[in-house]
Amino acid sequence: MNPRSPFVVGVHELVRRPGAMHTTRLAIPAPGDLRNEVIGVPTGAEVEIDLRLESVVEGVLASARVLAPLAGECVRCLTAIADEADVELTELFAYPGAIEIDPEDTEAEEIAEILDDAIDLEQAVRDAIVLDLPFQPHCRPDCLGLCPECGVDLNTADPDHGHDVVDARWAALVEAFNQPDGEPDETPGGTAAPTTTGEESDR
Ligand SMILES: [Zn+2]
Ligand SMILES: [Zn+2]
Structure with a gap:
């Protein structure tokens, strides 16, 4: 864990105090990889995290609403698209050794842990945003796309646009x-x- 990462949050006041709660709001410049191939959070854009931390027996339960601007392009007509990610996440950060994983269970998810009284939200935030991104974003649901013959944008072309390709x-x-x-x-x-x-x- 990089203690200087903006995604790292100190939870000292919550450690070993089940029931204690803390809420905070983070504004973090987006790392470059909050994206898939067609849409994502522009590097450096502000990722807003409304964070609620709850001390539980096994560790600290983090729940958050994450907001971030999205930029991409329509897969049909290639026009730039601006959108917003608005996702929620819940992640348990456990005390080291508090939750045992069966070493035989290869399907078991890796458990996020509290290290040096701090938690790193980066992976959870990344998963929440990236897994929610559309794979085929459209500028609008009925986008007509580009003409397969000449590449003109059919949304702005003459409604009769066509080519005399006759069988x-x-x-x-x-x-x-x-x-x-x-x-x-x-x-x-x-x-x-x-x-x-x-x-x-x-x-
Ligand atoms: Zn489009
Ligand atoms: Zn055409």
Whole structure:
């Protein structure tokens, strides 16, 4: 344990005093690794920890609400995303030897311990934040992403954005569809209206 780490908190007044309690608030500049590949806490950004420490028989029970800004990018359109981590954690810091781990139990979690009347919250804070990060953050739930053909952002592109990539099997059909046959037919239709009014005036 690095005693100068900002995540290390002295618990001297709680040691061997079951029932004693202490609350405090920490503001810690984020280390660089509070992140996954796509989103995380910017290095140096403030991690706010509302901490409650309770002396229990086996050690000190730490519970905290952790707030930190998040920066990342949308996995669909690559736009920058700003968000906030708001997570809770509970971790028992035991007196050395207070809790025995069965050496045969390879699944057993490592137990955090009180060393020199201090506890190190860094691992617990890291786990709480990083395990809660989204793996596929989106700028908004219905983000349209980028055009797979040209890479343009479909959220801001023309709604009709597309490319005339036509399967050969459809080409003939598309050609037929594009024949301007409809236009000459419409002209007589348009002239039909005056004819109707003409009939009315005859009556
Ligand atoms: Zn997006
Ligand atoms: Zn495109």
